[in-house]
Amino acid sequence: MNHFERKRGEMVCEGVPLRRIADAVGTPVYVYSHTTLAHHYSAFDRAFSGIPHIICYSMKANPNGSVIRTFTNLGSGVDIVSGGELSRALAAGAPPSKIVYSGVGKMEWEIVEALRQGILMFNVESRQELETIDGIARKMRKKAPISLRVNPDVDPRTHPYISTGLKKNKFGIHIDQAVRDYEWAARRRHIEVIGVDCHIGSQLTEISPFLDAAGRVRVLVDRLIRKGLDIRFVDIGGGLGITYENEVPPDPQQYADGIVDAFRGLPVTIVLEPGRVLVGNAGVLLTRVLYTKPSQETDGKAKKKQFFIVDAAMNDLARPSLYGSYHAIVPVAGSSRRRVVADVVGPICESGDFLAKDRELPALTGGDLVAVMSAGGYGFSMSSTYNSRPRAAEVMVSGSRFEVVRERESIRDLTRGERTASFLTRRRGKA
Numbered sequence: 001m002n003h004f005e006r007k008r009g010e011m012v013c014e015g016v017p018l019r020r021i022a023d024a025v026g027t028p029v030y031v032y033s034h035t036t037l038a039h040h041y042s043a044f045d046r047a048f049s050g051i052p053h054i055i056c057y058s059m060k061a062n063p064n065g066s067v068i069r070t071f072t073n074l075g076s077g078v079d080i081v082s083g084g085e086l087s088r089a090l091a092a093g094a095p096p097s098k099i100v101y102s103g104v105g106k107m108e109w110e111i112v113e114a115l116r117q118g119i120l121m122f123n124v125e126s127r128q129e130l131e132t133i134d135g136i137a138r139k140m141r142k143k144a145p146i147s148l149r150v151n152p153d154v155d156p157r158t159h160p161y162i163s164t165g166l167k168k169n170k171f172g173i174h175i176d177q178a179v180r181d182y183e184w185a186a187r188r189r190h191i192e193v194i195g196v197d198c199h200i201g202s203q204l205t206e207i208s209p210f211l212d213a214a215g216r217v218r219v220l221v222d223r224l225i226r227k228g229l230d231i232r233f234v235d236i237g238g239g240l241g242i243t244y245e246n247e248v249p250p251d252p253q254q255y256a257d258g259i260v261d262a263f264r265g266l267p268v269t270i271v272l273e274p275g276r277v278l279v280g281n282a283g284v285l286l287t288r289v290l291y292t293k294p295s296q297e298t299d300g301k302a303k304k305k306q307f308f309i310v311d312a313a314m315n316d317l318a319r320p321s322l323y324g325s326y327h328a329i330v331p332v333a334g335s336s337r338r339r340v341v342a343d344v345v346g347p348i349c350e351s352g353d354f355l356a357k358d359r360e361l362p363a364l365t366g367g368d369l370v371a372v373m374s375a376g377g378y379g380f381s382m383s384s385t386y387n388s389r390p391r392a393a394e395v396m397v398s399g400s401r402f403e404v405v406r407e408r409e410s411i412r413d414l415t416r417g418e419r420t421a422s423f424l425t426r427r428r429g430k431a
């Protein structure tokens, strides 16, 4: 459920008409519902209330400080994948004791900083990374708490770019060789083995891949405990999908029941790393139609297709271009009853720049405002300045108020840190 709805013909977020936000802040702009975020977090947390657990919000889905703080205020920890994320997580109130650090390519300065801050654990993805962490911890006279990220080789049946738990993916250590690596890790003097981790992919709409993975991880945890390792945490990653179009993902309670069942009787705390499921449907991207023009293509009924050219583009929301993802597009205020088939495209100079293809929509005209739905996760966080387009503003709504939680970037921001090479501006004849 979310708090974006049509009231008296007009789209609102909680108590605020989206039109008011667009008028005040301009477009394109991301709008997040604080109430939806809090509601999603609480539903997820409640689903696991029967067992000891820590929710570590996977902040790469949406790293806005106010979004993170919404969750940390409710007791959340954070799953990070870089030193930059560590810094932003701490700034947003995440206690280090609830930060887990994932990723295949942790750099030395990032490991140093995470050790200095005293995070809960590193989710280690290779033998070489273990050696590096051990070496750094020795120099810092610390013990690094770790779990190994195991790759259970299950097919999450999602988009290939966001499946991570298959043998062929770059992630984790294959589960069959994990015992060997665990025994090796346990002998390092500056490593403290405390957990097992796995994350098989994103936008999963079925529960069975989670259960397969959990079953395999359970077998491993039992073996490790029998070998005398002190496994206190089992991190089962994130990946629960959301409804973009007509997917029917398992609800958090169903998912939780399956996970709880898989680890029944183990004296461990379950760590969860939800991202998309908390934020995806709590945000929209507001954009205005600039121009419309007929396409030379026809729809199925020999009618000309349309192009709706809007002021948001693939640099603002990459998912349609990158994964061919579906995002619902809805007019913000009353619109024509006439329906047309259209491609909704941005100003960027690439044919891959689209937000929707072959979509049946009301006949829009220049100036119309539309909301691109389900854009709260992997929306702003994947945005760029391609074509020298400043990044969009971000707004958070709570009840009848709204606040800008990140300003629109300025033209000056685009060239911050850039310098013209001196040999390009030296005057002729002076050399």
Ligand SMILES: *Cc1c(COP(=O)(O)O)cnc(C)c1O
Binding pocket: 058, 060, 061, 079, 081, 102, 103, 199, 201, 202, 203, 237, 238, 239, 240, 273, 274, 275, 276, 277
């Ligand atoms: C991206 C990621 C997540 C979150 O995935 P969602 O599909 O957004 O829930 C969790 N854990 C790790 C290690 C990730 O890389």
